[in-house]
Amino acid sequence: MTVRQTHRWYGVAAVAFFAAAGGILSSRPALLLVGVVGVGYAAYARLTTAPEVSLTLDRTVSDQEPPPGSEVEVTVELTNTGDPVFDLRVVDGVPPGLEVTEGSPRLGTALRPDKTATFSYTVEAQRGQHEFGAATILARDASGAEERELEQATETTLTCIPSLPPAGPSIPLRPQTAQYTGPVPTTSGGAGVEFYATREYRPGDAMTRVDWSRLARTGELSTVEFREERMATVVLVLDARQSAYRSDSEGTPALEHAIDAARSLTTSLLGDGHQVGIAAFGAEPCWLAPTTGEDQRAAIRRLLAIHPGVEPTPPQSQIVVSRRVRQLRRQLPANAQVILLTPLIDDYIATIAGRLDAYGHAATVLTPDITGGETPGQRLARTERGLRIERLRGNQIPVIDWTPTDPLEQALGILRERQP
Amino acid sequence: MSRVRDVLASLGAVLVGLGFLFVVQPGLAAVLPIPRLALIVIGLLAAVEGIRSVQRRRGSEIVGAEPPDPEFGIETDAPGDDFDARIARLSTRRGWIGGDFDRVENRLRTAAITVVAARYGLSKLEARERIEAGSWTEDPVAAAFLGGPTVPQPPLEVRLRMRLGTTPRFQRYVHRTADAIAATWEAR
Numbered sequence: 001m002t003v004r005q006t007h008r009w010y011g012v013a014a015v016a017f018f019a020a021a022g023g024i025l026s027s028r029p030a031l032l033l034v035g036v037v038g039v040g041y042a043a044y045a046r047l048t049t050a051p052e053v054s055l056t057l058d059r060t061v062s063d064q065e066p067p068p069g070s071e072v073e074v075t076v077e078l079t080n081t082g083d084p085v086f087d088l089r090v091v092d093g094v095p096p097g098l099e100v101t102e103g104s105p106r107l108g109t110a111l112r113p114d115k116t117a118t119f120s121y122t123v124e125a126q127r128g129q130h131e132f133g134a135a136t137i138l139a140r141d142a143s144g145a146e147e148r149e150l151e152q153a154t155e156t157t158l159t160c161i162p163s164l165p166p167a168g169p170s171i172p173l174r175p176q177t178a179q180y181t182g183p184v185p186t187t188s189g190g191a192g193v194e195f196y197a198t199r200e201y202r203p204g205d206a207m208t209r210v211d212w213s214r215l216a217r218t219g220e221l222s223t224v225e226f227r228e229e230r231m232a233t234v235v236l237v238l239d240a241r242q243s244a245y246r247s248d249s250e251g252t253p254a255l256e257h258a259i260d261a262a263r264s265l266t267t268s269l270l271g272d273g274h275q276v277g278i279a280a281f282g283a284e285p286c287w288l289a290p291t292t293g294e295d296q297r298a299a300i301r302r303l304l305a306i307h308p309g310v311e312p313t314p315p316q317s318q319i320v321v322s323r324r325v326r327q328l329r330r331q332l333p334a335n336a337q338v339i340l341l342t343p344l345i346d347d348y349i350a351t352i353a354g355r356l357d358a359y360g361h362a363a364t365v366l367t368p369d370i371t372g373g374e375t376p377g378q379r380l381a382r383t384e385r386g387l388r389i390e391r392l393r394g395n396q397i398p399v400i401d402w403t404p405t406d407p408l409e410q411a412l413g414i415l416r417e418r419q420p
Numbered sequence: 421m422s423r424v425r426d427v428l429a430s431l432g433a434v435l436v437g438l439g440f441l442f443v444v445q446p447g448l449a450a451v452l453p454i455p456r457l458a459l460i461v462i463g464l465l466a467a468v469e470g471i472r473s474v475q476r477r478r479g480s481e482i483v484g485a486e487p488p489d490p491e492f493g494i495e496t497d498a499p500g501d502d503f504d505a506r507i508a509r510l511s512t513r514r515g516w517i518g519g520d521f522d523r524v525e526n527r528l529r530t531a532a533i534t535v536v537a538a539r540y541g542l543s544k545l546e547a548r549e550r551i552e553a554g555s556w557t558e559d560p561v562a563a564a565f566l567g568g569p570t571v572p573q574p575p576l577e578v579r580l581r582m583r584l585g586t587t588p589r590f591q592r593y594v595h596r597t598a599d600a601i602a603a604t605w606e607a608r
Binding site for chain 1 (some may be wrong): 425462466467495602
């Protein structure tokens with residue numbers, strides 16, 4: 001609690017004393033009276049103190065687990081359990097990740113003992129676990145010369161977990177895969193469905209794979225090899241450093257677009273039978289080991305909504321990304337490929353994509369384009385991002401340049417066309 | 421402390437009451453034999469207190485709580501806004517302040533070299549030479565900003581306009597260079 005003098009009556013005291021002095025020295029009672037009235041005000045301001053405040057705060061929300069985009073009504077009840085307060089101002093602790101769409105989270109009132117003041121406002125639900133902060137309360141005496149500032153907390157949490165889309169566009173994966181049979185073509189021949197090559201017959205080859213027509217034609221015994229198709233292990237890596245919270249012209253941070261894309265990709269990859277995991281370079285270490293199945297789908301859905309490593313508000317402290325990268329390298333299965341979701345706002349993240357690729361984790365970069373073209377700085381940032389994309393592509397790392405106003409499918413289609 | 425204050429406040433209230441009584445019944449004032457000299461002293465004391473109040477007011481600001489503005493959620497910059505803000509902060513009408521100039525120039529030069537190399541299919545070294553010679557862009561201001569000593573200054577008319585305009589000169593140089601780089605990239 002803070003008690004402070006506002007100093008707002010100092011000027012009045014000066015005027016009062018001068019008037020009184022003038023009245024006395026020039027023997028003019030009227031002037032003296034003006035001074036006396038002023039001195040009265042100043043003395044009152046000096047003598048009164050801000051009231052001791054004793055309040056209880058009660059906050060209720062219309063839905064504690066709302067769907068994203070829905071309106072949630074927040075009602076705050078303030079009860080005076082102490083002395084009367086003439087001037088009470090309250091600002092509720094709306095979580096930074098939520099926006100007030102209707103009403104005001106503020107109240108100014110006088111409050112008698114045992115009376116309750118109520119105010120309510122509406123927020124729009126966004127993904128995340130939003131904890132309401134303490135309400136700021138200001139109490140002043142009638143003169144306003146002294147004010148008391150305190151915080152009144154009550155626990156309220158709003159949790160919003162968006163569901164994963166029922167269907168998502170499939171992403172062309174890099175040809176590096178796990179040992180299980182699945183839909184990703186490899187560059188090695190073996191058992192499969194698509195013709196890959198023929199080779200000399202070796203004892204032990206299955207009779208069904210002997211090239212009988214060739215034997216009839218040339219008399220040589222040979223074996224047909226099919227392209228092996230395997231299940232991939234994919235880790236979606238989210239860039240959640242401060243720079244990923246830069247926003248597009250609509251005010252939506254790049255990370256939100258990246259998370260939208262991650263949701264769609266999770267659906268399509270898990271649907272195709274791949275193992276999917278999640279990692280993030282954010283405020284907190286974030287890792288979900290790749291696997292398949294419904295449980296994984298639920299775990300990813302939850303992680304993308306409320307993990308502290310991908311919070312909807314920018315991290316307050318500097319993130320040591322090199323440490324996160326080292327951690328990720330230790331956690332990644334040897335055959336995992338990574339899809340890095342980043343706005344590509346700086347050179348460092350492009351370097352990391354290259355490094356992961358060089359370590360043997362085939363990397364693909366999916367980058368939501370949030371750059372604008374209104375100011376020279378924005379145009380320069382857009383150009384530099386374009387240069388980073390070119391550099392990555394030059395290093396054989398596929399880049400999906402996605403404009404979030406277009407469907408993700410469109411950007412993925414362009415990548416498919418680029419690939420041989 | 422508060423006891424002393426209460427006593428003084430009561431005394432003050434009694435005196436003010438007495439004063440009002442004298443205003444209503446001036447005849448009563450004659451009962452108190454206050455010499456003229458004492459009145460002058462009281463008047464001067466009031467004047468001194470007035471001066472003290474003025475001094476105290478001058479030495480202090482009106483203070484008050486600054487409650488937060490929680491309505492608007494998070495607001496973050498678009499990419500490049502930090503660059504604009506830094507340029508606006510550092511370039512004043514008197515010239516460039518602070519030591520960040522090299523960083524800004526380096527960033528523009530690095531971007532220009534890569535863009536020129538990509539646009540004209542040159543090596544980095546050739547692109548650097550072209551920028552040094554000032555022949556990479558048609559904008560004389562951008563060419564002069566990144567160019568070597570052999571690159572001519574922008575035409576007198578352009579320089580005059582930059583001097584007379586409201587935007588600081590350095591800011592104009594940086595903006596035009598950034599735009600020339602972006603234009604070269606888009607035209608590739």
